[in-house]
Amino acid sequence: MAVKIAFIGAGSTIFMRNIIGDVLHHPALSDAKIALMDIDRTRLEESELVANKMVASMGVAAQITTHTDQRAALAEADFVVVAFQIGGYKPCTVTDFDIPKNYGLDQTIADTLGIGGIMRGLRTVPHLWSVCEDMLAVCPEATLLQYVNPMAINTWAIGAKYPQIKQVGLCHSVQGTAEELARDLDVSVAGLRYRAAGINHMAFYLEFEQRLKDGSYRDLYPALKTGYEEGRYPTATGANARCPNYVRYEVMKHFGLFVTESSEHFAEYVPWFIKSHRPDLIEQFQIPLDEYPLRCEEQIADWAAQAEALRDAPTLDVAQSHEYAATIMNAITTGAPAVIYGNVPNSGQIPQLPMGAAVEVPCLVDGNGIQPTVVDDIPPQLIAMMRTNINVQDLTVQALLTENREHIYHAAMMDPRTAAELDLRQIRKLVDDLLTAHGDWMPDWVGGKTGGPTT
Numbered sequence: 001m002a003v004k005i006a007f008i009g010a011g012s013t014i015f016m017r018n019i020i021g022d023v024l025h026h027p028a029l030s031d032a033k034i035a036l037m038d039i040d041r042t043r044l045e046e047s048e049l050v051a052n053k054m055v056a057s058m059g060v061a062a063q064i065t066t067h068t069d070q071r072a073a074l075a076e077a078d079f080v081v082v083a084f085q086i087g088g089y090k091p092c093t094v095t096d097f098d099i100p101k102n103y104g105l106d107q108t109i110a111d112t113l114g115i116g117g118i119m120r121g122l123r124t125v126p127h128l129w130s131v132c133e134d135m136l137a138v139c140p141e142a143t144l145l146q147y148v149n150p151m152a153i154n155t156w157a158i159g160a161k162y163p164q165i166k167q168v169g170l171c172h173s174v175q176g177t178a179e180e181l182a183r184d185l186d187v188s189v190a191g192l193r194y195r196a197a198g199i200n201h202m203a204f205y206l207e208f209e210q211r212l213k214d215g216s217y218r219d220l221y222p223a224l225k226t227g228y229e230e231g232r233y234p235t236a237t238g239a240n241a242r243c244p245n246y247v248r249y250e251v252m253k254h255f256g257l258f259v260t261e262s263s264e265h266f267a268e269y270v271p272w273f274i275k276s277h278r279p280d281l282i283e284q285f286q287i288p289l290d291e292y293p294l295r296c297e298e299q300i301a302d303w304a305a306q307a308e309a310l311r312d313a314p315t316l317d318v319a320q321s322h323e324y325a326a327t328i329m330n331a332i333t334t335g336a337p338a339v340i341y342g343n344v345p346n347s348g349q350i351p352q353l354p355m356g357a358a359v360e361v362p363c364l365v366d367g368n369g370i371q372p373t374v375v376d377d378i379p380p381q382l383i384a385m386m387r388t389n390i391n392v393q394d395l396t397v398q399a400l401l402t403e404n405r406e407h408i409y410h411a412a413m414m415d416p417r418t419a420a421e422l423d424l425r426q427i428r429k430l431v432d433d434l435l436t437a438h439g440d441w442m443p444d445w446v447g448g449k450t451g452g453p454t455t
Contacts, residue, residue, distance in 0.1 A: 002063075003032045003333055006077040006139070008070060008131060009084030010036035011043030014306065015147070017050050019081055021318040022326035023062075028334045029326065030060035037066070037073035038084075044068070050310050057315040070134055077139040079329050082131060083147040086123040087441045089296040095437045096120065097293055103430050104276045105421050108264045109292045111149040112201050113389055114417050118408065119434055121153035121396045123441050128154055132162040143332065143369065145170055145325045151200040151343055152389075155358035157397045159345030168370050169343030169358060170324050171200055177260045179322075180245065181208070184233045185223055193217055195362065197350060197375035199386050199393075200343050201261035202269060203360045206377065208258065221257075228253060246285040247273055255381055264291045269389055271420035328365050335367035344372045351376050352383045357390050388416050403445035408435070 005023065010016045016036065023029045036051060038044040044066050051064045067073035074080060086092070096116035097107060110116025128148065135142055144167040148154055155169040174196050182189040187210055195207040208224075209217040227233035234245035247263035251270075259266055267273040267287045274287060282289065310316070324340040331338040342363040349372045350359045364371045391414045399407035412418055412427050422430065435446055 003029055003079065003329065004035065004077045005029075005032050005329065006035045006037065006073045006080045006142075008037050008073065008080065008082045009148075010047045010066075011038035011040045012083050012085075013043060013047045013050055013310075014303075015083050016047045017054065017310075018321040018323055019083075019325050020051055021054055022320055022323060023329065024054060024058050024060050024318060025320055026326055026330040028330055030058070030062060032062050033065070034062055035065050035067055035073040035077065037068065037070055039068060041068065046307055046311070050316070053310070053313065053316045054318050058318055070131065071138055074131075074134050074142075075138040077135075077142045078333075079145060079325075080131065080135060080139070080142050081145045081147065081325055082128065084127070085148075086120075086127055087438070089293070089300070092119070092123060092438060092441055093292065093296065095434065097290060099433050099437055100430060102433075103422055103426055105418060105430070106274055106276070106289045107292075107417075108268050108274070108288060108290070110268070111292065112151065112265065113269050113392055114415055115412055115430065115434065117150045117153070118392065118396050118411050118415070119438065121150045121157075122400065122408065122443065122446070123438070124148055124150070125154060125157040125397075125400050126443050128158055129161060132158060132165050135165060136162070140164070142166070143168070143328070145328060146343075147171075147325075150393075152358040153393050153396050155200075155343045155345060156356060156393055157400055159358070160356060160397060160401060163345070166369060167344070168328070168363070169200060169360075170328075171341075171343065171360070172322055172324075173201060173260045173262070174203065174341040174360075175322050177205075177258070177262075181220075181224065181258065183237065184227065184235050184245075185210075185220060187220075192220075195375075196260050196341065197361045197378060198260075198359070198382065199353070199389060200358060200360050201265055202386050202389055203260045203341075204257040204378070204382050205260065206257065206375070224249075224252065224258065243288045243291065244286050247287065250285065255385070256379060257382060264288050268417045270385070271416040274417060274421075276421060328370065331365040332367060332369060337364060337366040339363065340365055340370075342370060342372065344370070349374055350378065352378060352380075353386060354390060354394070357393065388414075400443070403443070405446055408446075 048066045055062045146169045151169045191211045193209045196203045196205045208220045228249040236244040243264045245263045247267045252258045327338050343358050343360045346357045346359040349361045362373050395407045395411035
């Protein structure tokens with residue numbers, strides 16, 4: 001019987017193309033029933049066109065349907081992929097950058113932590129909960145493959161309210177960073193062996209090795225550390241040309257291990273690199289302020305040309321991406337084992353971190369589903385760093401679960417980057433300004449224009 005895959009947020013055509021293209025490369029999935037769902041009919045039609053061209057180009061038997069009704073798309077699904085951005089680049093992301101700027105609070109990406117990540121979490125989690133409600137009604141045994149930021153807040157919130165949902169949060173930072181480091185070291189990524197664990201966007205390589213010709217393995221950390229000290233790393237090529245990894249190498253120098261998320265992300269998760277009174281740090285570590293809005297503008301400009309090319313092409317070359325979604329679907333469907341890095345609610349996988357928090361660990365996937373492994377040897381200084389981010393995630397999730405506006409302020413006040421720049425009253429006023437500006441994008445319980453003293 002053909003597998004059914006529901007893709008919620010399929011108007012993200014390029015990402016849909018990557019995921020569904022990967023799916024079609026697996027024989028066990030090539031006849032899948034694929035339900036594409038989005039509220040934007042124009043983007044949905046573009047995705048439908050691209051998906052059907054991929055099916056025709058590969059000569060497979062997959063069937064594509066489109067839906068603007070979420071529950072109809074989810075009915076009897078085996079797998080549910082979610083990839084949406086509530087509020088979009090405009091107006092919500094622009095708001096998340098512009099209003100903090102009035103307070104002297106600069107950001108780089110603002111989608112995972114910080115004041116921007118908190119606001120995105122408040123907008124996003126209720127919609128993910130609605131997906132879970134519909135799944136329980138029409139596909140309760142389906143596996144939820146969640147690609148939405150803020151990943152850790154989302155995964156934690158789903159696990160807290162809907163523990164019966166089989167879910168995993170997916171990110172490409174672990175495998176993507178391995179490729180970057182292989183480029184710096186001038187070694188083959190295929191010859192790497194590594195083990196990483198932590199929280200999303202703050203996991204660290206506990207082991208990072210290269211397979212030698214005699215079958216033994218060489219620890220690559222000495223080469224990374226020496227290369228940074230001698231100024232040979234990081235390189236600024238390819239994807240890192242605009243945002244070289246000085247922040248991550250500097251963190252490795254002081255904390256011992258290399259983090260699996262980009263420098264532009266990581267710089268705003270900690271208090272050490274972005275300070276309004278220290279512009280020298282921005283220059284020294286080449287931190288790209290306002291990087292996400294710049295990327296959005298570039299992607300919007302590129303998309304028009306890409307969409308036209310995809311519409312006009314009689315056939316499509318369906319390349320495989322390095323996302324995990326299709327690998328997971330194939331492993332569960334066929335029973336053929338695979339190992340991925342996934343974000344799951346902590347039930348002891350990292351005993352050093354709070355139960356329920358979203359942790360990123362190696363996971364075995366086979367016919368029994370997604371089985372996260374235990375990692376209990378993360379160095380204490382890195383656990384301490386993760387807890388500074390978990391504090392913010394926890395308070396944001398608590399705000400959503402209890403509908404308590406005060407916890408939104410508490411989350412922002414505990415954020416490392418925000419607290420390094422603003423005092424308590426400024427943070428409270430900033431949160432009020434953002435909640436007011438976002439208006440109906442926020443949950444109804446947020447309400448009102450102010451939550452307390454500001455002067």
